[in-house]
Amino acid sequence: MSVVVDIEDVWKRFRIPHERRTTVLDQVAGVLSILEGRRYSYEEFWALREVSFKLAHGESLGIIGPNGSGKSTLLKMIARTMKPDKGEIKTEGTTAAVLELGIGFHGDLTVKENALIYGVIMGLRRSEMK
Numbered sequence: 852m853s854v855v856v857d858i859e860d861v862w863k864r865f866r867i868p869h870e871r872r873t874t875v876l877d878q879v880a881g882v883l884s885i886l887e888g889r890r891y892s893y894e895e896f897w898a899l900r901e902v903s904f905k906l907a908h909g910e911s912l913g914i915i916g917p918n919g920s921g922k923s924t925l926l927k928m929i930a931r932t933m934k935p936d937k938g939e940i941k942t943e944g945t946t947a948a949v950l951e952l953g954i955g956f957h958g959d960l961t962v963k964e965n966a967l968i969y970g971v972i973m974g975l976r977r978s979e980m981k
């Protein structure tokens with residue numbers, strides 16, 4: 852069977868600032884403080900470390916874990932809306948970012964039926980979706 856998703860030693864890090872900047876004025880003040888030589892302080896958070904797996908055509912994979920464990924981050928990287936800091940992600944075929952919970956999903960349909968409907972909306976042929 853051909854490999855459709857190949858994840859090799861993937862790492863993803865986020866830098867979370869200790870000072871919260873929510874308004875444009877806060878952002879400008881932060882830039883001015885950097886120009887004056889002051890530094891931001893950040894906390895480093897590793898969402899993913901050393902993740903590796905292969906998924907062959909026709910196989911399924913469940914990704915489970917508590918909030919903040921990197922599930923959505925991994926899916927975003929597979930869909931190429933986010934890049935890993937280290938490692939490589941190879942995909943065969945088309946990937947789509949359908950990550951938001953409840954967006955466009957109908958509770959009376961199966962996951963496969965919802966995926967087929969989403970694919971049609973995205974302009975994919977039924978043969979491509981299968």
